[in-house]
Amino acid sequence: MIERFDPLKGERLRILDDEGRAAPDLDPGLADAELRTLYERMVRTRAADAKALKLQRQGRFGTYASSLGHEAAQVGLASAMAREDWFFPYFRDLGAFLTLGYPLADYYHFWMGNEAGMRTPDGLNIFPISIPVGSQVPQAVGAGIAIKHRKLGAAVVTTFGDGATSEGDFHEGLNFAGVFGTPNVFVCVNNQFAISVPRSRQSAAPTLAQKAVAYGFPGVQVDGNDALAVFAAAREALATARAGGGPTLIEAYTYRMGDHTTSDDAARYRTKEEVQEWERRDPLARFRLYLGHKKLWDEAYEKDVQAAASEFVEKAVAEAEARPQASVDDVFAYTYSSIPPDLERQMAELKASLPEGRR
Ligand SMILES: Cc1ncc(C[n+]2csc(CCOP(=O)(O)OP(=O)(O)O)c2C)c(N)n1
Numbered sequence: 122m123i124e125r126f127d128p129l130k131g132e133r134l135r136i137l138d139d140e141g142r143a144a145p146d147l148d149p150g151l152a153d154a155e156l157r158t159l160y161e162r163m164v165r166t167r168a169a170d171a172k173a174l175k176l177q178r179q180g181r182f183g184t185y186a187s188s189l190g191h192e193a194a195q196v197g198l199a200s201a202m203a204r205e206d207w208f209f210p211y212f213r214d215l216g217a218f219l220t221l222g223y224p225l226a227d228y229y230h231f232w233m234g235n236e237a238g239m240r241t242p243d244g245l246n247i248f249p250i251s252i253p254v255g256s257q258v259p260q261a262v263g264a265g266i267a268i269k270h271r272k273l274g275a276a277v278v279t280t281f282g283d284g285a286t287s288e289g290d291f292h293e294g295l296n297f298a299g300v301f302g303t304p305n306v307f308v309c310v311n312n313q314f315a316i317s318v319p320r321s322r323q324s325a326a327p328t329l330a331q332k333a334v335a336y337g338f339p340g341v342q343v344d345g346n347d348a349l350a351v352f353a354a355a356r357e358a359l360a361t362a363r364a365g366g367g368p369t370l371i372e373a374y375t376y377r378m379g380d381h382t383t384s385d386d387a388a389r390y391r392t393k394e395e396v397q398e399w400e401r402r403d404p405l406a407r408f409r410l411y412l413g414h415k416k417l418w419d420e421a422y423e424k425d426v427q428a429a430a431s432e433f434v435e436k437a438v439a440e441a442e443a444r445p446q447a448s449v450d451d452v453f454a455y456t457y458s459s460i461p462p463d464l465e466r467q468m469a470e471l472k473a474s475l476p477e478g479r480r
């Protein structure tokens with residue numbers, strides 16, 4: 122299906138139209154229960170994201186990067202992944218983390234400022250979030266090379282933004298992947314901004330998906346607000362990767378509905394009209410219409426789903442806040458086998474500046 126949509130011709134894969142009607146020849150054919158699961162994951166993601174923003178405003182969270190508007194891209198992608206696949210995430214991936222089974226309490230704990238929250242539980246093939254833009258791309262390709270060499274038959278997914286496509290790491294990673302035919306699925310979440318830099322100033326290429334052409338493998342642009350389209354493209358790219366067919370680049374075309382992070386004010390560089398235009402393309406609303414046509418949605422169901430999401434989120438907040446704060450020693454512990462004298466001095470200085478109980 123991917124090859125039917127040529128990014129060089131400006132073609133974009135879309136399955137659900139504005140009214141939530143699925144194109145019959147493209148519908149991935151998920152069972153009713155699976156469709157509801159997709160929706161419930163998106164609702165949970167939105168609830169967990171909204172709570173994170175509130176906690177930040179109350180001083181109970183550090184800086185936070187909202188996923189609002191990215192639910193279909195994140196959940197659609199992760200729902201297509203298998204347990205044995207690997208994930209190299211970026212900093213705006215809440216829905217993918219939750220879908221893959223990462224505990225929300227851990228995710229919150231990380232954004233509360235404690236890196237212990239990014240120690241992935243056993244059994245989940247998830248690498249820590251990359252804060253340096255694009256640095257996860259060559260790492261994911263390295264994992265792809267290892268998987269290919271060891272014939273493990275798994276795929277490696279990495280996510281990144283439109284801004285990351287201007288980084289050397291992106292080009293080096295994709296070039297290597299093309300040359301060595303690695304089992305990578307690259308997912309560029311094009312949300313139209315890199316902080317305040319608009320997509321038009323990021324690249325003169327009409328699409329980001331077409332960058333794959335230069336590296337010798339397929340690229341496809343999908344409607345990133347269409348959970349079915351993202352799911353279908355990811356499922357196909359993952360199957361190709363696992364079967365030894367090489368990498369794919371997926372561009373999920375979407376919009377960052379919130380500020381870049383809680384330290385940003387997007388109203389300074391974009392118009393209300395533009396944001397309102399994208400509100401009309403809300404990924405949850407479109408999926409709700411789709412479920413409605415299939416008689417899988419009504420008010421009572423919505424109430425139950427919202428209540429379950431809210432309970433899930435509140436439980437995670439309580440759990441995360443009950444955890445011990447990071448120890449000062451941890452800030453210094455993991456770089457050198459024995460701490461050099463200047464760091465020793467800095468540690469003593471920091472501890473002396475803290476109240477008794479925090480040393
Ligand atoms: C190497 C590097 N340069 C700059 C930054 C500062 N920075 C953090 S996020 C960001 C923009 C990223 O934009 P994009 O890749 O489109 O992802 P988005 O935040 O839109 O999801 C920048 C420049 C960084 N973290 N790492």
Ligand SMILES: [Mg+2]
Nearest residue numbers: 282283314315
């Ligand atoms: Mg971006």
